[in-house]
Amino acid sequence: EGIVNSLDTFTDEENMLRESVRKFSEEVVAPKVRDMDENEMMDPEIIKGLYEQGLMGIEIPQEYGGSECSFMSAIIAIEELAKIDPSVSVLCDVHNTLVNTIFRTWGTKEQKDKFLTILSNGSVGSFCLSEPASGSDAFALQTRARKEGGHWIVNGSKMWITNAYEADVFLIFANTVRFTLTIKVDPSKGYKGITCFAATKDMGIQIAKKEQKLGIRASSTCTLNFDDMKVPEENVVGGVGQGYKIAIECLNEGRIGIAAQMIGLAQGAFNKAVPYTYERKQFGQSVGTFQGMAFQIAQAATDITAARLLMYNAARRKEEGKSFTKEAAMAKLVASQVAQRVSGQAIEWAGGVGFTRETGIEKYWRDSKIGAIYEGTSNIQLQTIAKFVQKEYS
Ligand code: CAA
Ligand code: FAD
Numbered sequence: 243e244g245i246v247n248s249l250d251t252f253t254d255e256e257n258m259l260r261e262s263v264r265k266f267s268e269e270v271v272a273p274k275v276r277d278m279d280e281n282e283m284m285d286p287e288i289i290k291g292l293y294e295q296g297l298m299g300i301e302i303p304q305e306y307g308g309s310e311c312s313f314m315s316a317i318i319a320i321e322e323l324a325k326i327d328p329s330v331s332v333l334c335d336v337h338n339t340l341v342n343t344i345f346r347t348w349g350t351k352e353q354k355d356k357f358l359t360i361l362s363n364g365s366v367g368s369f370c371l372s373e374p375a376s377g378s379d380a381f382a383l384q385t386r387a388r389k390e391g392g393h394w395i396v397n398g399s400k401m402w403i404t405n406a407y408e409a410d411v412f413l414i415f416a417n418t419v420r421f422t423l424t425i426k427v428d429p430s431k432g433y434k435g436i437t438c439f440a441a442t443k444d445m446g447i448q449i450a451k452k453e454q455k456l457g458i459r460a461s462s463t464c465t466l467n468f469d470d471m472k473v474p475e476e477n478v479v480g481g482v483g484q485g486y487k488i489a490i491e492c493l494n495e496g497r498i499g500i501a502a503q504m505i506g507l508a509q510g511a512f513n514k515a516v517p518y519t520y521e522r523k524q525f526g527q528s529v530g531t532f533q534g535m536a537f538q539i540a541q542a543a544t545d546i547t548a549a550r551l552l553m554y555n556a557a558r559r560k561e562e563g564k565s566f567t568k569e570a571a572m573a574k575l576v577a578s579q580v581a582q583r584v585s586g587q588a589i590e591w592a593g594g595v596g597f598t599r600e601t602g603i604e605k606y607w608r609d610s611k612i613g614a615i616y617e618g619t620s621n622i623q624l625q626t627i628a629k630f631v632q633k634e635y636s
Contacts, residue, residue, distance in 0.1 A: 251554065256315055263319045266295050267326035275327045278460035279605055284408060285460075288330055289366065297323075299362025300338055301346065306358035308342075313495070317502045317557045324506025325513065328609040329460035331503045333366070336404045339499040341367030341413055343492045344438065348480030357411060357440060365410035370400040370466060371489050377402075378622050381433035381486050385468065387416040394418075394439060394478070396471040399450070402616070407452055407462030412441045414468070415485045436485035440477040447471065457608035494567045495560060496617050501553040501573035504581035504613040508546050511606035515588035515596060522593070535591065542584045549577040568630040575623040578613030585610045 252260070274285050292298050300316045302308020309315075316338050324331035345357050361367050376382040385398025396416050406412070419435025441447060451465040480488045516539055519530025529535055556569035585606040589596035596603045614620045 251558070252314070252318075253312075256312065256318055259311065259315050260318050260322055262295065263297065263322035264325075266291060266297075267323055267330075271323070271326045271330050275460075275605070276599070276602060278327070278329065280459075280599075282454060282459045284329065284333065284462065286408075289333070289408060292330070292334055293362075293364055297334055298337055298366075299342065299358070302342055302358050302362045303346075306354060307362040308358065309362075313561050314554075314557050317498060317553070320499050321502040321506040321509075324503040325510035327460065328503055328507045328510075328606075328612075329458045331506060332458055332461050332500075333405055333408070335496070335499040335503055336369055337361070337367045339496045340369040340492050341411065343495055344369075344413055344479060344488055345440075347492070348438070348484070348488055350476075352476065353440060353479060361411060366405050366408045367411040367413070368403050368405040368409040369492075370403050370406075370412055370414045372402045373399060374401045374465075378619060380489065381436060383415060383417060383436065385414065385416040387418050387437060387439065387473070389418075389475075392475050393472045394437075394475065396439060396441075396468045396473055398468050400466045400468075402453070403464050403466055404461055404616075406449060406464035406466055410443050412443070412447055412466070413479065414439045414441050414473075415489055418482055433486045434483055436489070437482045438479040438485040438488050439473045440479050441471065441473050445471055445473060456611055457605070458612055459608075493617055494570050497570040497574040497623070498553060498556045498560065498566075500613060500617045501549070501556070501570070501577035504574075504577035504610065505546060505550050505553055507606055507610055507613075508542075508549070508577075508581040508584040511585040511588035511603060512542060512546065514601060514603050514606075515591045518595070518601075519591050529593075530591070538587055539591070542587060545580045546584060549573070549580040552576055568627055571618075571623040571626040574613070574617065575620055575627070578610070578620065581610040581613050582607070 270291050271288055278285055296309035297319050299308030300311050300319060301313060304310045320331050320335045323334055342361055345354060371380050373383050375384060387394040387396045398416060415436055415438055417435045418437045419432050448467045449464050450467045453463040455463060519535060520528045522529045530539060552573040556566050556573045559566040559569055588603050589607055592601060592603055595601055
């Protein structure tokens with residue numbers, strides 16, 4: 243589209259990747275979107291296709307079977323998939339920007355050999371931080387791990403875990419503080435005991451519930467229970483007590499991914515509704531050419547471009563090793579607002595047709611609501627941005 247092409251900052255490799263993900267999304271994903279939404283189930287053939295396209299190990303080095311592409315490439319893939327289906331997009335997003343990133347950044351050589359190899363070759367990953375009593379206040383988590391011989395024994399429960407239904411690999415954040423005599427912490431700083439554990443399904447992960455949702459219905463969201471689950475000592479990722487840092491640092495990256503998902507979603511709704519407004523005639527004229535419509539469409543095109551620039555800027559800053567936490571929070575905040583606004587308007591632009599399930603426009607609007615909730619609600623993004631502003635101006 244013109245909007246994307248007007249941003250001339252991509253490498254040839256990134257442009258080629260965009261084209262190939264677009265083709266995959268349109269040819270393989272698009273025909274299945276409606277059924278997957280209605281059945282609330284991800285089609286395993288799509289997951290297989292994502293692996294065949296090299297999208298599930300997009301940043302993983304080739305020595306572990308990955309595609310070894312840039313972070314920007316991972317972001318472009320998420321954006322392109324979301325134009326057709328935000329559920330497929332978030333499956334890929336969590337797997338890459340959260341799970342694979344943690345192993346790539348903090349994994350030992352042995353962990354990389356073991357986990358990156360399977361994660362780029364058929365095993366889906368999930369990121370298990372939130373719990374029934376700790377969502378925004380994520381570091382107040384209650385899941386506990388205690389050491390027994392060469393193992394950690396994990397007890398607790400996780401809620402809202404994306405990909406859990408399809409996953410083989412689970413990164414579980416649990417607190418070790420109560421049981422670790424060597425770490426002396428102020429109780430209010432209990433989060434300094436949070437530790438990241440790599441677990442596989444066969445260790446005894448129980449799926450207690452699969453949610454029924456308003457949107458992204460093909461993406462699984464589950465509650466998990468751990469009942470004296472044994473995790474080998476060598477599966478601690480990044481060291482005991484490093485979990486909170488690992489979680490929030492990869493979420494800073496993940497938030498750029500969610501911004502990309504929301505921008506792809508907004509563009510997808512725009513792409514479906516706008517051509518219709520030029521075909522549909524009322525009062526002897528294409529409805530999209532009435533000034534009241536044309537200006538809304540122009541505003542939406544501008545909003546999508548503005549959000550997209552914020553998102554690409556955050557992604558480039560991350561690639562260049564510059565600070566990007568504030569920029570990622572701003573990009574996610576704005577992209578989720580734009581996605582909600584544009585997808586809502588897209589329904590109205592198409593009139594009654596937009597309100598039916600048949601065109602798929604209403605689905606974008608249902609899918610857009612989640613952007614303001616997961617990977618930190620909009621208030622949490624504002625809180626993050628506010629801290630930077632206060633630091634800069636006081
Ligand atoms: N980047 C880096 N470090 C950060 C940070 C950020 N954005 N925010 C906080 N920290 C660090 C602080 O520097 C501090 O570290 P030190 O003690 O080492 O200095 C520590 O975290 C605690 O900081 P605060 O006391 O300021 O933070 P808090 O306890 O009030 O809240 C938070 C911290 C839990 C990270 C909160 O700001 C937050 O982001 N909540 C949302 C949680 C979230 O995003 N969950 C997503 C789950 S995954 C998901 O949703 C996936 C999906 O759907 C697809
Ligand atoms: P709460 O924290 O209870 O927030 C409720 C309201 O209070 C919100 O509007 C919030 O903005 C507001 N609020 C809270 N604290 C403050 C504050 N300090 N200042 C101002 N307002 C505040 N988690 C994972 O770990 N892994 C996943 O894969 C995952 N996937 C998800 C998929 C879906 C579909 C959903 C719905 C959630 C997922 N989550 C996942 C959890 C998600 O990150 C949390 O839902 C989110 O962080 C918000 O937590 P909460 O739902 O407990 O809301």
